[in-house]
Amino acid sequence: MSRFFSDKYSSLDAYVPGEQPRDKKYIKLNTNESPFPPSEETVRAAAREAEELRLYSDPEASLLTAKCAELYGVSRDMVLMTNGSDEILNFAFMAFCDELHPIVFPEITYGFYPVFAELNHIPYEEIPLADDFSVNYLDYVGIGKNIVIANPNAPTGIALPLWQIEEIVKSNPENVVIIDEAYVDFGGESAVCLTELYDNLIVTMTFSKSRSMAGARLGFGIASPELIRDMNTIKYSTNPYNVNRVTAAAGYAALEDNAYYMNNCRIIEENREYTQAQLLKLGFEVLPSKANFLFAKSDEIDGGELYIKLKEAGILVRHFTKEKIKEYNRITIGTRADMETLICAVRRILEEKNR
Numbered sequence: 177m178s179r180f181f182s183d184k185y186s187s188l189d190a191y192v193p194g195e196q197p198r199d200k201k202y203i204k205l206n207t208n209e210s211p212f213p214p215s216e217e218t219v220r221a222a223a224r225e226a227e228e229l230r231l232y233s234d235p236e237a238s239l240l241t242a243k244c245a246e247l248y249g250v251s252r253d254m255v256l257m258t259n260g261s262d263e264i265l266n267f268a269f270m271a272f273c274d275e276l277h278p279i280v281f282p283e284i285t286y287g288f289y290p291v292f293a294e295l296n297h298i299p300y301e302e303i304p305l306a307d308d309f310s311v312n313y314l315d316y317v318g319i320g321k322n323i324v325i326a327n328p329n330a331p332t333g334i335a336l337p338l339w340q341i342e343e344i345v346k347s348n349p350e351n352v353v354i355i356d357e358a359y360v361d362f363g364g365e366s367a368v369c370l371t372e373l374y375d376n377l378i379v380t381m382t383f384s385k386s387r388s389m390a391g392a393r394l395g396f397g398i399a400s401p402e403l404i405r406d407m408n409t410i411k412y413s414t415n416p417y418n419v420n421r422v423t424a425a426a427g428y429a430a431l432e433d434n435a436y437y438m439n440n441c442r443i444i445e446e447n448r449e450y451t452q453a454q455l456l457k458l459g460f461e462v463l464p465s466k467a468n469f470l471f472a473k474s475d476e477i478d479g480g481e482l483y484i485k486l487k488e489a490g491i492l493v494r495h496f497t498k499e500k501i502k503e504y505n506r507i508t509i510g511t512r513a514d515m516e517t518l519i520c521a522v523r524r525i526l527e528e529k530n531r
């Protein structure tokens with residue numbers, strides 16, 4: 177830290193992204209990217225738009241916003257496109273939370289929530305999960321604080337049914353409820369349909385997971401026009417051109433090719449069921465996932481040790497050192513071939529250990 181770093185950030189514990197090593201070619205099952213490439217038209221649209229890079233992007237991302245609103249069945253003034261969904265999450269923390277409006281979220285969830293809270297000096301409370309690692313919705317009903325919940329949750333993969341989300345939103349009418357649907361396309365129930373009914377609900381989504389565009393940085397939020405307007409005030413006070421030209425064009429093409437991406441999601445779901453069945457056969461405990469990853473542990477091998485052995489075998493998974501989940505690894509679902517390679521490696525590692 178330099179002697180110039182502001183006191184207001186000096187104790188900040190920054191978010192640690194999953195590793196992206198370049199020392200050799202890994203099967204990457206550690207950051208929940210898609211194993212499938214963007215559609216051909218997505219790539220062509222990006223290449224065409226690159227010729228216009230001399231010019232600033234449209235600050236309203238008008239075409240993309242309209243396309244997104246149409247696909248999700250809401251009006252345009254209910255959509256805000258952002259630089260990844262991390263950006264809209266930060267906008268929401270900045271716009272609606274402060275000393276007097278704290279935020280609550282599950283104790284085990286997306287690691288960025290406490291970082292956004294600390295960055296913006298927002299008091300926060302972490303609510304423990306139930307013993308089965310699910311979010312107990314009753315903990316949030318009528319809590320009278322702002323709330324952010326990833327649904328499906330990460331890194332557990334467990335989803336709440338829509339009616340429980342509605343109970344949480346309905347019972348906290350004076351607070352903002354953010355539902356982070358980064359993984360909803362892999363079998364969860366979206367709360368977008370509730371955004372017309374409740375003016376305190378923000379649903380966020382991303383192109384990073386189900387739409388093969390993690391490197392393009394594109395996300396969005398759907399909420400009442402009033403909430404969108406407030407988050408736009410933050411956007412125009414920080415980065416009006418937050419969605420660049422190439423990404424906006426690629427995003428538009430991706431929404432036109434929605435069927436391609438949703439079909440990929442179905443393949444991921446099949447591969448997830450296959451991988452879960454194989455891990456169960458190998459004696460693992462696997463949480464019931466509606467996401468593009470599995471959260472699994474084995475009594476025969478420590479979570480950290482399995483992570484290291486898999487890395488030596490050229491397979492990256494995500495291991496967290498937090499006490500309550502350190503026995504587990506989060507395994508992104510890749511192609512069927514990726515998952516067969518993973519299962520073979522796990523079987524060999526366990527056999528060598530028992531020899």
Ligand SMILES: *Cc1c(COP(=O)(O)O)cnc(C)c1O
Pocket residue numbers: 259260261262263286326330356358381382383384390393394395
């Ligand atoms: C990946 C992820 C995001 C955001 O990713 P972006 O790449 O910034 O869109 C948000 N929430 C959760 C729970 C995630 O796993």
